[in-house]
Amino acid sequence: MPTSLLIDQLSASPAVNDAQLHTWASGRRVFVSSLIRDMPNERAAVRDAIESVGAIPILFEDIGAQDITAEEAYLSGVRSSEIYVGLFGSRYGVRMPDGYSATHAEFLEAERQGLRLCLFVSSQDSSQMDGSQRDLIQGAQNLYTTSSWSDSDDLGRRVRRRLTELAADELSPWVRVGPTILRAQEITNDGNAIGITAAVRSNAVHSELVGMRDGRAGSIAFASLTDARAVRFEGLSTRTTTTVIHEEQLQLRGDRSSSSTMRASMNGISADEVARRALEDGLFGTSTLGDASWGTRPTDPLEPIRTMGLDDSVLRPVARLLITEHLLGAASAATVDSFALGPSHQGVRRLRISWTPRQPYVNQPRPEPLTIDGRISGL
Incomplete structure (x- = not known):
């Protein structure tokens, strides 16, 4: 990989017209997560915003009678969606048998499934917030950028604007x-x-x-x-x-003349795990390769952009592209399932990537996804 890149940073925010927005949104399911009784007006405003762009809002109160538990029903709603809208107020909510509130469990499932996340935090006085809710919000803000809202109309406008931004990202x-x-x-x-x-x-x-x-x-x-x-x-x-x-x-x-990538296990460690450790060590500066380090060096696909000082609107998609290029190009992944680069806190960001390795033989089970999760500096 060249040590320098030329990035068309001025094309970071293309305009999306209503026709393009509706084409992108058509058939997309957007899960809305919040305490139902605490936010009836907000949930109605979010529903209207989602429908206004042509997408399908998924709210728990719309789910009909089913012969499964409520927990299974709302998690199924998350899994069947592509976008997650989380509304966090002052209360954490009742804990379910798994120890989490419904809203917290929905958020965690959205992360696991790799949904695009749209997180909104009430602008009310945080001193009135439950301790567990404060922990949930602070944990989310360590990894993702959140937005506040002042009233239900303001929230509806912010949700529509965020959906428009997601459309622009995917359409271009x-x-x-x-x-x-x-x-x-x-x-x-x-x-x-x-x-x-x-x-x-x-x-x-x-x-x-x-x-x-x-x-x-x-x-x-x-x-x-x-x-x-x-x-x-x-x-x-x-x-x-x-x-x-x-x-x-x-x-x-x-270019059919380019050589194929050879991958092999080392000292009883699978080739997929060797690749995972090499990427983890290269990005986070850790030393997990251990006995697998012979012939393998840490890999940092983001090295070319570490000193560029890119704006977040450019940094996130470019970082995702470079890491995807590494994983697909090195035959380490069949698909890159999720990518999350958090905001900078004193020059350090949290980075989480999940991918599914290639299936070596058709008669073998599909490999389980691999994940790296750590803190990265210099971006």
């Missing part, structure tokens, strides 16, 4: 092409030929793309959130309509 995914990282408006991929449409705002990124085209670059890296491989640059056409936007059409093709 980040990609890597050689030493450049940019937002794509569209990606086509037939397993060999890759087409990318992008509105590039960085002149440096545009110039680098032109240089790869005109210089007939050899094998270069390509990565998205679902694919990572070596490719060859086949073409670039640019339509410039303003002095700040370059509408790019890129054509790439898989």
Whole structure:
């Protein structure tokens, strides 16, 4: 991986119109979690906000009679959703048999399932808050950015705005092409030929793309959130309509001459576990490789961006892209299931990543997901 990257930071927040928002939201299930009796107005406002973008709100009071326990019902609602909206007030709620309140259990399940999280904390006086609720909120804020609300109307507006931001993130995914990282408006991929449409705002990124085209670059890296491989640059056409936007059409093709990645167990430790420890040690500065360290070194996919001082709106998706590139490109993962990079506290962030290793043989069970969870500095 090159030691330097060019990132189109000006394309961090693309606009999403109502038609695009509704197309993205159509059929998406959004689970709403809070104490029901404490927040009837807030839950109604959130329901309206979710429906206004075309998504499906999932609230416990809407779940009909079922022959399962209430705990199983609300956790099933979380598992069937893609987005979690958590509303945290002053009360923790009644503890269930597992020791958690329903709201806390729903939040933990949303984390485990890798849902996109939208967390809102009441702006009321924290001195009136239950101790357990304070612990829950502080734990969430150590990992995620939360938003407050003043009244139900304000909450509804904030939820709609957050859903619009999520739509923009997914409708314009980040990609890597050689030493450049940019937002794509569209990606086509037939397993060999890759087409990318992008509105590039960085002149440096545009110039680098032109240089790869005109210089007939050899094998270069390509990565998205679902694919990572070596490719060859086949073409670039640019339509410039303003002095700040370059509408790019890129054509790439898989480089079949690139060598495949070999992975092996070491000293009785599986190749998947060796890869997990190497990533953990590289990101967090730990020393978990131990006897598996022979021939394997810690791996830090985020090294190229550690000193860039990126804004959070750029840092999170780019960090996710680089780690996904490493896991997919090194054949360590079939899918990257969840990624959470917390806010900076005195230069330290909490990072949690879960992925499912590749299935080595079709007659073997699907591997269990692997996770690393620790604190990272320098971002």
